[in-house]
Amino acid sequence: MAIFDLIPLSTIQLHEQVASDFIRDLGKTVTLHYPAIRITCPNCYGGYTYNGTGPNPFPQGQPCSICGGTNNIAQAPESEDITCMVYMNPKDFIQYQDLTMQLQDGLMQIRGKMSDLIKVQRCNSCTVVAGIEGIQTMVWQKLGEAIPYGVRLQSEFLQTWKRKP
Numbered sequence: 001m002a003i004f005d006l007i008p009l010s011t012i013q014l015h016e017q018v019a020s021d022f023i024r025d026l027g028k029t030v031t032l033h034y035p036a037i038r039i040t041c042p043n044c045y046g047g048y049t050y051n052g053t054g055p056n057p058f059p060q061g062q063p064c065s066i067c068g069g070t071n072n073i074a075q076a077p078e079s080e081d082i083t084c085m086v087y088m089n090p091k092d093f094i095q096y097q098d099l100t101m102q103l104q105d106g107l108m109q110i111r112g113k114m115s116d117l118i119k120v121q122r123c124n125s126c127t128v129v130a131g132i133e134g135i136q137t138m139v140w141q142k143l144g145e146a147i148p149y150g151v152r153l154q155s156e157f158l159q160t161w162k163r164k165p
């Protein structure tokens, strides 16, 4: 019988709730940056035909004045803030996905709520405001996959990041 089988589920749930409150109260703000998405040009059909409703009419057969003839434009990249525990020193890391990580500098680990994991998976970088002055912002890229974390219910996750050069 595993030790967890001896602990009532209500106790485990209480622990998970406390852990969640801990992140909420002591966590730091991490800004996730999502990749830019390309959307269909609002001004043309196929890049060389004005669509009749777009903001910049252009002569038939000329490249569209908005998209240059590609028929799609980049939407501004979005970002979103989450609150999580941030460990800047590898000695404080809770768990390593890979033992070689211990030897590397420029690593950071976050411990977040499972409900935020899908956002972390979608982003391609994040920023953490470092230092008391709050003026130096470091950009981080994911190193490996997130791993579930939590006593039993896996209500949290760990994600390790490498500082972007």
Ligand SMILES: [Zn+2]
Pocket (backbone or CB within 6 Å): 041, 042, 043, 044, 045, 047, 064, 065, 066, 067, 068, 069, 070, 071, 072
């Ligand atoms: Zn266009």
